Amino acid sequence: MTQASSNNILLDISDVTKSYGNFQALKGISLTMRQGEIISVLGPSGCGKSTLLQLVAGLSQPDDGTIWLGGGIVATAKSLVPPEKRGVNMVFQDYALWPHMSVMDNIEYGLKRMKLGKEEMNARVGELLSLLHLEGLEKRLPPQLSGGQQQRVAIARALATRPKLMLLDEPLSNLDMRLRVEMRTEMACLFRKLGISVFHVTHDPDEAFAMADRLLIMRAGRIDQLDTPEQCFKRPASRWSASLMGAFNTLKGKIIDHTINRSVIQIGNQTLQGIVPTAKSGTNSGHGSKDGLLMFRPEELKPVPMQENSNDDSVNNQLIVHILHCSFEGTKWRAVAETECGQKLYIVHETPLAAGERMAVCLPLQSAYIYRDEDER
Numbered sequence: 001m002t003q004a005s006s007n008n009i010l011l012d013i014s015d016v017t018k019s020y021g022n023f024q025a026l027k028g029i030s031l032t033m034r035q036g037e038i039i040s041v042l043g044p045s046g047c048g049k050s051t052l053l054q055l056v057a058g059l060s061q062p063d064d065g066t067i068w069l070g071g072g073i074v075a076t077a078k079s080l081v082p083p084e085k086r087g088v089n090m091v092f093q094d095y096a097l098w099p100h101m102s103v104m105d106n107i108e109y110g111l112k113r114m115k116l117g118k119e120e121m122n123a124r125v126g127e128l129l130s131l132l133h134l135e136g137l138e139k140r141l142p143p144q145l146s147g148g149q150q151q152r153v154a155i156a157r158a159l160a161t162r163p164k165l166m167l168l169d170e171p172l173s174n175l176d177m178r179l180r181v182e183m184r185t186e187m188a189c190l191f192r193k194l195g196i197s198v199f200h201v202t203h204d205p206d207e208a209f210a211m212a213d214r215l216l217i218m219r220a221g222r223i224d225q226l227d228t229p230e231q232c233f234k235r236p237a238s239r240w241s242a243s244l245m246g247a248f249n250t251l252k253g254k255i256i257d258h259t260i261n262r263s264v265i266q267i268g269n270q271t272l273q274g275i276v277p278t279a280k281s282g283t284n285s286g287h288g289s290k291d292g293l294l295m296f297r298p299e300e301l302k303p304v305p306m307q308e309n310s311n312d313d314s315v316n317n318q319l320i321v322h323i324l325h326c327s328f329e330g331t332k333w334r335a336v337a338e339t340e341c342g343q344k345l346y347i348v349h350e351t352p353l354a355a356g357e358r359m360a361v362c363l364p365l366q367s368a369y370i371y372r373d374e375d376e377r
Contacts (some may be wrong), residue, residue: 010197011056012034012164016065018051025051027127027221029065031299038191038198040212042205042244048221049201056199057090057167087164092169095154097142103153110161117186128156131190150181155187158195166191172207184210205244207303209233217241218275233368235277239293239371243279247295247369249345255292255370265292265368268341272317274368291373298334298346301366303353306360317365323357337361 011033018026025048033039042051054060055067057072057281058081067075069088074081089110097106107128111121130136132152142150150172158166163339171187172180186342188211191198202208208215216231217225217240236242256271257264264273275293304318321337324344335347347353347361 010037010070011199012066013056014065014066014067014068015050016062018048018055018060018063025221026055029221029223031216033197033199033224036195036197038188038200038213039209039216040202040208040214041216042202042208043218043224044203044366045219049218050214052091052218053167053169053201056165057088060114065141076140076273083086086229088167089158089161089163089165090167090169090345091151091154091158092174095142095150095174097150097153097157099142102139102141102359103134103145106142106153107156107160108145114161116259117224122130124160125156127160132156138195146274148183151175151183155190159194160177163191164197166196166198166200168198170202171200172202172204180204187211188322197269206248210353217244223353234330234366236295236369237277239295242295242371244262246297249293249296249298249301251339252373253292253294255372256291263292265294267294267319267343268339270307270319270340272319272363272368273365274370277369277371293371293373295369295371296363298365299332299348301345301347301349301361303347305347310373317363317368318360319345319363320358320360321347322346323353323355323359325355328352 012027013031016026016029017024022075029048029052030308032201043049043051044356051060055062055075056069059082062075062077064077066073069086074078074086079357098109101109104125107125108121112126116124117190131136131156134149134156137145137149142153144152172183173181184207198211200208200211212229215225215229216223219240225232225241232241233245234248236245251267252302253265253267255263255265258276261276262273264271265278269277280295301319306318320340322340324336326333326335331350335349335353336344338344
């Protein structure tokens, strides 16, 4: 990519690979990121998300491919621009604050290295103290601060030098649940208010949803899906993404009809319709059945009266289940159930469901994701 063709593109990663010995951590990663955009990289340990972050930061060098940032190429297999010359700052999982320096000194550290004038330095630091609610804590040392306060100081220090790109490496994983919810909301509001570009790595879907303009879902060194949080949630591109987006229920069956937008799957002696989140193939109608998987979220199932077939998809898309167990989880009840062909599933409901009961549950067509069993993407 050249500057002339980049327009609003801040970061361009093109066919990047990275291996450690015989282990290939990244397998041809390509993506672009716009100015002012927040991308959250989501995936479990070992999927390659931290390796990708290190390559963007300049802490590691790709084996192949190109990384372009702002003004030009910053990494290839033969050249590497060091981190301090990239105009990026990182907030680490453990905050990495200087323990012997006060809050003020930590925030000013990068500005002093830039030899910024005292008047402008004071203005920047004062603005950040206000934005991040750190007034009155200027003289405290990091060990005297709470986890949330330390996180705010780390963010203020990273923002002080006005980086082209902010990198966040599991920034909230050391906080308790209440502080994580509070901080992810505050961070999202702050970055959008300032128009900061953020590349954010996390294993927490809730954190990613709260922060991101786009989600980058990774699996085994590849990009599984890159889209808006809403699209990733409503149209998971693969079995892997569906599971990560909360579609924990997985029933095996036979796909007996398939078009580019919709499939019909047989589960035991029952048939259900579902969407095909990614249109990778044409029609398969009339060409025999294929092994398939029906995936859906536990909260999408609604108990309904057993009814005969009609023209209403919402009535037809039923499963007959036997309730095995039900437990209270604070704001809802979670039931373990079993289909008539012996496959287990979960139902989340507002009221308890009686163990031993045989009942019908309805699954909205748009919440039923059908994948061919051999599709791994």
